[in-house]
Amino acid sequence: MNRSDSAPTSSAPGDGVRRIAAPVVLQARWVLPMQGDALPDGQLRVEQGRVVELGRRLTTRALDLGSCVLLPGLVNPHCHLEFSTLRQPLGHPGVSFPDWVQQVIQWRSSQQASSAAEPQAPWRQGLEEAAARGTAVLGEILSHPAQHIPPAEWPRLVVFFELLGPTPTRAEEAKARAEAFFRHVPDRRWLGWGLSPHAPYTVHPRLLAWAVAQSRQRRVPLQFHLAESPAELELLRRGTGPLAELLRRAGAWCPDVFASPVRPLEWLQAMQKAHRVLVVHGNYLSAEEHRYLAGQRKRFSLVFCPRTHAYFRHEKYPLAELVAQGVRVVLGTDSRASSPDLALLEEARFAAAEHRLDPHVLLRMITRDAARALGLESTWGRIVPGAPAMFTLVYPAEDTPPRPGTEAAEAILHGKLRRVELLVCTAECSPTTPR
Numbered sequence: 001m002n003r004s005d006s007a008p009t010s011s012a013p014g015d016g017v018r019r020i021a022a023p024v025v026l027q028a029r030w031v032l033p034m035q036g037d038a039l040p041d042g043q044l045r046v047e048q049g050r051v052v053e054l055g056r057r058l059t060t061r062a063l064d065l066g067s068c069v070l071l072p073g074l075v076n077p078h079c080h081l082e083f084s085t086l087r088q089p090l091g092h093p094g095v096s097f098p099d100w101v102q103q104v105i106q107w108r109s110s111q112q113a114s115s116a117a118e119p120q121a122p123w124r125q126g127l128e129e130a131a132a133r134g135t136a137v138l139g140e141i142l143s144h145p146a147q148h149i150p151p152a153e154w155p156r157l158v159v160f161f162e163l164l165g166p167t168p169t170r171a172e173e174a175k176a177r178a179e180a181f182f183r184h185v186p187d188r189r190w191l192g193w194g195l196s197p198h199a200p201y202t203v204h205p206r207l208l209a210w211a212v213a214q215s216r217q218r219r220v221p222l223q224f225h226l227a228e229s230p231a232e233l234e235l236l237r238r239g240t241g242p243l244a245e246l247l248r249r250a251g252a253w254c255p256d257v258f259a260s261p262v263r264p265l266e267w268l269q270a271m272q273k274a275h276r277v278l279v280v281h282g283n284y285l286s287a288e289e290h291r292y293l294a295g296q297r298k299r300f301s302l303v304f305c306p307r308t309h310a311y312f313r314h315e316k317y318p319l320a321e322l323v324a325q326g327v328r329v330v331l332g333t334d335s336r337a338s339s340p341d342l343a344l345l346e347e348a349r350f351a352a353a354e355h356r357l358d359p360h361v362l363l364r365m366i367t368r369d370a371a372r373a374l375g376l377e378s379t380w381g382r383i384v385p386g387a388p389a390m391f392t393l394v395y396p397a398e399d400t401p402p403r404p405g406t407e408a409a410e411a412i413l414h415g416k417l418r419r420v421e422l423l424v425c426t427a428e429c430s431p432t433t434p435r
């Protein structure tokens with residue numbers, strides 16, 4: 001089945017962001033803390049924007065959120081917000097990856113003139129959309145100056161500055177842009193930041209080595225697209241194929257880099273000394289590379305973007321096998337250039353339909369495991385005392401409410417949904433009446 005053939009989905013009515021003033025005790029039909037057992041009719045005491053207690057029957061005066069599943073705020077580790085104004089993905093379902101890259105290049109150059117008036121528009125729109133679909137934390141791959149990101153209360157951001165530099169000269173230019181980005185980081189209210197050397201065909205090995213050194217020295221994560229398409233593997237093995245042509249046409253061909261065969265494993269090994277690494281896609285990694293990621297799980301996570309994967313009609317992703325092997329797999333939306341929207345829960349629901357996996361394992365991929373991949377495991381991705389009071393509420397459809405004996409995770413991954421909300425508890429704002 002390839003559901004990306006159907007029309008792009010749109011935001012369900014009623015999705016949005018809800019603010020509630022703390023101190024408050026919240027009650028939901030189900031609380032999934034993502035650590036320990038699910039709590040039917042669970043309650044959370046929130047003070048000063050933080051969870052202080054959770055359990056059952058803390059009080060008889062709780063604010064009842066109704067028949068919903070309350071999760072920690074969802075964590076989307078991988079997105080490119082610059083494409084958020086696209087109404088549908090570039091190309092068509094089944095487009096070859098090099099053709100799609102060509103369309104991205106054309107689209108970017110067409111945007112340069114039109115977005116000059118309001119350069120922040122795609123980021124503003126993308127952040128609003130992600131929040132309205134329940135995302136609390138978002139890992140943004142930024143290929144523009146930091147000023148393109150508007151100040152936003154949510155989702156909270158981890159911004160990865162993208163490094164593109166396939167030749168030694170361009171690699172030096174990319175470093176200079178990154179240095180300018182470093183100077184802006186302290187002014188921003190981001191949750192964190194990192195670097196994203198883009199991919200083996202756009203990053204000179206010397207630039208990758210520099211990024212790894214920066215990651216280690218500054219203790220920040222890296223994101224790297226790897227083994228995404230058969231064309232990339234052909235380039236690495238033989239230095240030929242459509243990506244080689246694309247690089248030549250762009251005046252970005254560096255023959256030394258592809259003079260002898262290279263495996264994705266060697267690129268993985270080149271990042272072994274980084275502080276933390278998110279390998280993005282990895283659609284065509286070998287069994288040996290899977291073993292490497294499992295063995296290096298303290299440092300490495302693998303980001304799977306299910307609807308983007310389906311859009312390109314890649315070979316079946318070995319999701320269950322990777323999990324069984326011990327690879328930390330997390331789910332991302334990627335961007336609107338290859339996915340219908342920025343609804344992270346829809347990525348998990350899509351994966352649930354395509355892969356046989358425990359629903360709790362899938363939900364971990366968009367909560368605690370995703371937080372771990374980004375280095376945020378001490379506070380995000382779990383509901384524990386001290387965690388930020390930012391939650392995702394999922395309301396199953398009227399006809400399939402979670403009942404005692406019905407798995408809440410099952411209901412929100414496999415059943416119909418009424419709406420999804422991001423719930424933010426703040427000490428400052430005025431209370432709103434829950435619907």
Ligand SMILES: [Zn+2]
Nearest residue numbers: 080225280334
């Ligand atoms: Zn990406």
